[in-house]
Amino acid sequence: MLTFSTRLRRAPRFDPKWLRLRATAVTMATVLGTFGWALLIEHAAGLRVDSVVQAVVIASALGRVQQVLDHTDRLPACAVLPCAAAGGAELATLLQRHPTVGDVVFALGVAGAIWLRRFGVRATRVGTLLVLPMVAVLVVPGGAGPAGGHERTGWAAVMALVAVVWGALLTWVAQRTRLIRRPPAAEVAAAAAGPRRGGIPAATRIPAATRMAAQMAVALAAAFAVGRMLWPDHWTWVVLTAFLVCSGARSRADVLVKGVWRTVGAAVGTVAAGALTGSFGPRSDAAVVLIFAVLAVATWLRELSYAYWAGCVTAVLSLLYDWFGQSPGGLLHTRLAGIAVGAVLGIAASWLVLPIRTSSAVRARTAAALAALTELLEADWRDGRAVRMAHARFSHRVEQLGVTTAPLRTLAAPPLPRALSVRRRRSVAALRAVAALRHCVEPVGDLATAVISRPDALADDPGLRGRRGEVAAHTLAVRRAIGRRPAPPGTPASAPPTKARPTGPEAAVAVAVGALATIGSQLDVLTEVFGRPPIPPASQPAAATDRSSRIRPTTHGANSAATQH
Known part of the structure; x- marks a missing residue:
């Protein structure tokens, strides 16, 4: 794995345009604003301080979520999050008074919110909002929990509403002023159907969201059982770690890397916070300032490595315990043991319960791009909106593929024994695939820009139409290889080169031809990685060549729908 010093040297370069730092500023403005409002509500309503802590936890996670919500999601968020916060307050009381029932409700609630992801992008965002208050329940130290009462439930909903409205306002202003990027629309972020495998359509297999929900349910059930049995007063450490390790795990490699970094980072954060034990007394304002400062660093460095996030957040929790008067130094060994056990349970659940193979995830993401x-x-290149939408989808899916393959960079870095050399070669091949697609992002953008600038001339050019037909046929061949689907009989191994020369406007054609050539060269790399489509059985009846191997002229104003294979 990459050493700490190597990652530290990369830190100044991982955010060259300060996009993540600007997003962190918006998130922390959301957190601090919510903190201020929560303090006012706490004093006015006579609540306990745990209500403020839970509001800050919700705002911290919400700041990140807000930046992926589009304008259509904002109004539902104002209804979903307060209801979820009210339910979280009732759940906190249930966990104290009826632990067994509360444990079951918590595990099923989190698993159900993850299961909603199978219904699309908007359902995924709703599920994310539902989970935030439940996670906040685990953060408040034992003994500082809620006293219960329906009035507290109502105020929890009010604080959540304040957080979501305040966060939405700040995010909207930041996006309008171009301080941060606008999120992709739901139709851009919608996932494409994955490739068929073994002749079985993707729709008949268990969806990834269902697998992740089952893994989370098993991990949380085991964490509750082990945590309450071994550490009755600090079972939340085991449950929280199991949740963080399994949450958003895209593959077995992802959950393995996240579990290791969670354990290592948490250990460093716990030791660092333990060294400050006694420096701040209970209810110290200096501790509060330090908590927010460390939280800001964690938010900024999260994308660089999960270890930074885990270490900083664990330090924040340790400082929070110190603020409540519970010495984190005396619980050092207990906390480390609980974190390690939770990480092991999370990794085991993700690897053993309906596992998501890393190679399958990479193939699906590559095929989607x-x-x-x-x-x-x-x-139809005359349809500017269709061209822009396809370009946005491609860029977004390449970015998602990069996120999926990020753990492979860590796993491919260290020298491995001979027995693991096959897995290493697979990791290297997956990294080659994402590198090839990333090299296509700029030429695809140039191609889209050229088409939008001169749609009629480029769409009617017979030579250019032939060249994009060749690239389309090459793209289809790679997709068939990824899905292990044989090409229809009669399909040539490679499309014959077009003989017609482009005759359109010189500048636009030159850009389009150059972009298509670059894309074709990167498709050659993908062919080396995934091979060629399987040879169809000799007994298979002849079929017509797929239409994407030839691009026919389209009439003016007509749209040709893109076929998803």
């Missing part, structure tokens, strides 16, 4: 590229090549 190529499907967007096919959509661009097959679109």
